[in-house]
Amino acid sequence: MIVRQVGERIQLITQPDHAHLARGVMEHCVPLATHPRCREILHAVGEHDNGWTEEDAAPRVNLTTGQIFDFVAAPAGVRQSVWPRGVARLSGDPWAAALVAQHAITVYDRFRSDDEWAPFFAGMEAARDAMLRKGELGLDTLLPDYVFVRLADLISLAFCVGWKDEQRFGEWTVQCVDTRVVVRPDAFGGNEVPIEIDAREIPNRSFQSDAELRDALREARITTLEGVVTGRGASAT
Numbered sequence: 001m002i003v004r005q006v007g008e009r010i011q012l013i014t015q016p017d018h019a020h021l022a023r024g025v026m027e028h029c030v031p032l033a034t035h036p037r038c039r040e041i042l043h044a045v046g047e048h049d050n051g052w053t054e055e056d057a058a059p060r061v062n063l064t065t066g067q068i069f070d071f072v073a074a075p076a077g078v079r080q081s082v083w084p085r086g087v088a089r090l091s092g093d094p095w096a097a098a099l100v101a102q103h104a105i106t107v108y109d110r111f112r113s114d115d116e117w118a119p120f121f122a123g124m125e126a127a128r129d130a131m132l133r134k135g136e137l138g139l140d141t142l143l144p145d146y147v148f149v150r151l152a153d154l155i156s157l158a159f160c161v162g163w164k165d166e167q168r169f170g171e172w173t174v175q176c177v178d179t180r181v182v183v184r185p186d187a188f189g190g191n192e193v194p195i196e197i198d199a200r201e202i203p204n205r206s207f208q209s210d211a212e213l214r215d216a217l218r219e220a221r222i223t224t225l226e227g228v229v230t231g232r233g234a235s236a237t
Contacts, residue, residue, distance in 0.1 A: 001056050002160050003070040004199065011199035011223065013160050015052035015071055019045065021197050022156035025229050030189045032148055037095060041145055044099035045152040051086025061213050066206025068213060080120045087127050094134040101128035102146045155181050159227055160197060179227035186231020193229040198222050
């Protein structure tokens, strides 16, 4: 779950919705349009967070703080469990599944030295390699393809979370400036790509239980966040 605090309100965006937005953006990505595995890469982008579906359908509260667990603060066991589920759901498209496994390995790399995470990395690497064995291409081809998945993820997250700090991956930088997500180098042929996503909005307060949060969500109103993705315009400082 993505949790945005906006004054006296909280806006909640599901991880699968964020992933679908990421795919919509990358459908306009010029370097990807003629890529020989464009279909598989777009599939991975659009489904990279499908393992969060169950968690986002029943969001949880940190009972110590009363705050909603988002995708960053969720317990390690939750964060580790969503990825095998997501990769398994993509097993009919092995290249997309391998890309999602690589995504899991990449985004949690900071936990490499943590013993609690060792089984997760071993499992994800095994799952990725098993998917690669189903095809004719290897890791040396997967890693350049994966760049599109991570770029898409950062663009969508920058908008959905409202990150102001510049995000970097490889040669790319991504920064959200108000409702504009600026991507450098320009991947969109000088065009502005309109984006929008729905969020559930509830009062910004602490919750005493998961049940109390879910009661509030039943009364939530839907608000639509709108913006653009562009390679034009200077990023903020």
